[in-house]
Amino acid sequence: MSEPTPLPMAPPPDHPAIPRPRIGVLLTNLGTPTAAEPGAVRRYLKEFLSDRRVVELPPILWQPILRGIVLTTRPKKSAHAYSQVWTADGSPLAAITKAQTRALAARLEGQAVVAYAMRYGEPAIAPSVKRLKDEGCERILVAPLYPQYCAATTATANDRAFAALAGMRWQPAIRTLPPYHDDPAYIGALKASVESSLAALPFAPDALLASFHGMPQRTLAQGDPYHCHCRKTARLLSEALGRPLLTSFQSRFGRARWLEPAMDTVLAALPGQGVKKVALVAPGFSADCVETLEELAIRGRETFEAAGGTHFAYLPCLNAEPGGIDMLEALVRRELAGWLSAS
Numbered sequence: 001m002s003e004p005t006p007l008p009m010a011p012p013p014d015h016p017a018i019p020r021p022r023i024g025v026l027l028t029n030l031g032t033p034t035a036a037e038p039g040a041v042r043r044y045l046k047e048f049l050s051d052r053r054v055v056e057l058p059p060i061l062w063q064p065i066l067r068g069i070v071l072t073t074r075p076k077k078s079a080h081a082y083s084q085v086w087t088a089d090g091s092p093l094a095a096i097t098k099a100q101t102r103a104l105a106a107r108l109e110g111q112a113v114v115a116y117a118m119r120y121g122e123p124a125i126a127p128s129v130k131r132l133k134d135e136g137c138e139r140i141l142v143a144p145l146y147p148q149y150c151a152a153t154t155a156t157a158n159d160r161a162f163a164a165l166a167g168m169r170w171q172p173a174i175r176t177l178p179p180y181h182d183d184p185a186y187i188g189a190l191k192a193s194v195e196s197s198l199a200a201l202p203f204a205p206d207a208l209l210a211s212f213h214g215m216p217q218r219t220l221a222q223g224d225p226y227h228c229h230c231r232k233t234a235r236l237l238s239e240a241l242g243r244p245l246l247t248s249f250q251s252r253f254g255r256a257r258w259l260e261p262a263m264d265t266v267l268a269a270l271p272g273q274g275v276k277k278v279a280l281v282a283p284g285f286s287a288d289c290v291e292t293l294e295e296l297a298i299r300g301r302e303t304f305e306a307a308g309g310t311h312f313a314y315l316p317c318l319n320a321e322p323g324g325i326d327m328l329e330a331l332v333r334r335e336l337a338g339w340l341s342a343s
Contacts, residue, residue, distance in 0.1 A: 023112040023339050024137030024172070025332055026128055027101055028144045028157045029287065031120030032091035036082035042075040048120045053156035078290075085293040093289035094118075097145075099320035100287065100328065107329045111340055113137055119157045126164035132172070139173045139339050143332060145286035147186055148229035149179035150215060177335055181229040182236055189318055189327035190233075190283055191240040197315040198279060205279040205313070207246055207270060209263075210234050211296055212284040214249035217257040227259055233283050251291055263296070264303050271308035278304060281315040286324075288317045 033044040049055055049070065055062050082091070089095035097116050105114035113135055117128035132140055144157040158176050165171045180186045198205070212230040220227045231247065238245035248263040270278060280300055282292045297314035304312050318324030333340070 020136055021138045022136040023336065024132035024135070024140040025104070025108065025112050025114045025336075026125070026132060026140060026142050026161070027097065027104070027114070027116040028125060028142060028161075029093060029097050029116070029118055030153065030289075031118035032093045032289070033079075033082060033121065034090075036079055036086040036091075038075040038079045041079045041082065042071055044121055045075060045078065046071060051120075051152075051156055053159070054152045081290050081294045084298055085290055091289070092293055093287055096287035096289075096317075096319050100145075100325065103320050103325045104328055104332065107325065108332070112141075112336065119153075119160060125157065125160040126167075129161055129164040129172075130168070133168065133170070137172055139175075141175045141177065141332065141335050141339075143177035143335075146284075147179060147286065148181045148212070148226055148233060148284055149224075150226035150229075151219070151224050152215065154179065175335055175339075177331060179225075179229060180331055181233045183331065185327045185330045187233070187236045187240050189323045190237050190281075192323050193318055193321065194237070194241060194281055194315055197281075197313075201279065201313050203277050203311045203313075205311070206275040206277045207279075208241070208243060209246045209248060209266060209270075209278055209280050210237070211248050211250045211263040211280060211282050211300075212259075213291060214251050214258045214262070216254075217259055220259070230259075230284060237283060250295060263300065267300055267304045267309075268307045270304065276309055277311035278309060279313045279315055282317060285317050287319055292317060 031044065031048070033040040046066070049066055050059075050063070052059070055066075085092055087095060097118075101114055101116040108114055113132060115123075115128055115132060117123050117125040119125060129140065129142075142158060142161045144154045146153045146157075149155075161174065161176075165174065194208075198208075210233075212233075215224070215226055230249075234245050234247040246266065248261050248266045249259040250263040252258045252262060267278070267280075280296055282288075282296060285292055292314070300314065301312045318327065
């Protein structure tokens with residue numbers, strides 16, 4: 001005769017309340033100023049450009065430059081750029097990331113708690129990890145929304161999440177979302193988005209140009225896979241679309257040599273090569289932001305038309321569109337394998 005299953009022991013009356021174990025998903029992105037004005041931009045840039053992962057110069061050399069030149073001249077220019085794309089909901093990046101979080105939370109309702117955080121600005125990563133733990137999330141997937149791995153983006157977001165654990169007595173288990181630059185779900189979502197956007201244009205582009213955020217050339221020599229990831233994404237997307245895809249890099253900063261070819265240089269040269277109609281896509285961004293909506297859609301158009309181009313279109317990122325959320329859900333569920341079934 002088998003022994004009866006023992007009943008669970010009730011906690012003592014004075015035992016502190018413990019929330020039931022849950023799973024958390026923390027979407028992370030770069031960040032944004034709180035307002036499109038110089039003071040807010042200065043605070044944001046100070047945090048961003050003080051990150052040793054972003055600017056790898058010794059602080060004793062870089063900080064005087066940052067505080068003496070960069071933070072006295074760049075905030076006004078950057079604030080103007082932000083003002084060109086600011087919305088009633090604030091920064092496009094913040095608004096879209098919130099929408100992505102709500103959409104994914106609806107897909108994972110009852111299975112995981114979904115939140116978001118920014119590497120620079122608010123909501124910050126460390127307190128967001130703590131809030132998830134306080135809500136009972138004993139297992140957390142940190143998901144940097146960067147398709148292509150880069151130490152200055154993916155790694156620094158993960159660094160901040162890991163650092164948050166150092167101050168916790170009861171740490172949650174942590175997983176991180178790997179880069180997904182060549183994932184079939186990502187390439188498929190990009191293909192569908194690009195084809196849909198192209199079909200809605202009133203003209204047929206002579207060329208399709210992909211622009212990825214730039215990085216100093218030295219990062220490639222130091223072992224960062226970012227350049228290779230960008231090139232592979234472009235190749236796979238070109239193959240999926242069945243058409244050529246030009247590749248370029250944007251957002252050069254400082255005097256160092258950056259990854260090439262530069263987006264603005266390519267756009268300026270295309271009309272002279274007989275390419276008068278162009279469509280521009282940004283496969284390295286999970287959400288539209290100042291780098292896409294101002295630098296590409298506005299200044300990119302100006303550069304192209306000034307060189308003789310007649311038709312220009314910027315194609316939006318995956319954002320919180322259903323295809324993008326389908327892709328994000330597939331990636332997240334894959335990384336939660338074992339956790340979801342055990343919950």
